[in-house]
Amino acid sequence: MKKFLVLILTILTVVSCGDEIEFNSPAMQGKKDGNFWKAISYSADIDNGGFLIEGEDNNGTVQLITNNDVRGTFDLGEGSRSEAIYVDDEGVVYSTAFDPDPSLTLYPADGQITVDNVEDGDPKLITGTFWFNAYSADGLKVVNFSKGIYYKVSLVGGLVSSGSGCLEATQASNTAGQNFAATDPSMPEYTDLCNAYKNALMGRINACGDASGSLQAIIDSLGDCMP
Incomplete structure (x- = not known):
């Protein structure tokens, strides 16, 4: 537990000092397209055998979906059974399961979700990090999230994936x-x-x-x- 707390504090120190990221407990935040992003509401669920972590601000919703409900690192992109999704305020769905149009870029969607800790309790609390590059279904739009952190988010259930089935x-x-x-x-x-x-x-x-x-x-x- 001491090693885990040191790891989280180190991550938060690097992120907050280098990029002026604010931090509260609990929280879900990071950078969206290079700008500070912070969820005003957040929760998590265990869905289809994996974690579903959701954060929402006034402009859109982030969903992080893992293919297993254990601690570990989940790579995103082509062939992955895990997925990161962003739905903007106009209903456009960006996903790491979508491919980019070649006219936009030749680099595929990618990213990573890390589940660092799941604390027992009622409710359980989940903590980790994330980053991803996701594309719209037509491959012509991209969104980037970097230096993402979700900290002590409650596993309360009741969430539904916003994915399109891709x-x-x-x-x-x-x-x-x-x-x-x-x-x-x-x-x-x-x-x-x-x-x-x-x-x-x-x-x-x-x-x-x-x-x-x-x-x-x-x-x-x-x-x-x-x-």
């Missing part, structure tokens, strides 16, 4: 792609697995968009799925 659709297409890759045209299940992969890719396009056209190119390359 993360789930991506995971489904990846699984279908792996199953299809394990077959060859001589196998009786080839056509069924090929069609399943095509359908999963179309579902991913509907949920996530396909700014680069790469998903549609895969669908086109599969043809009519006949051996």
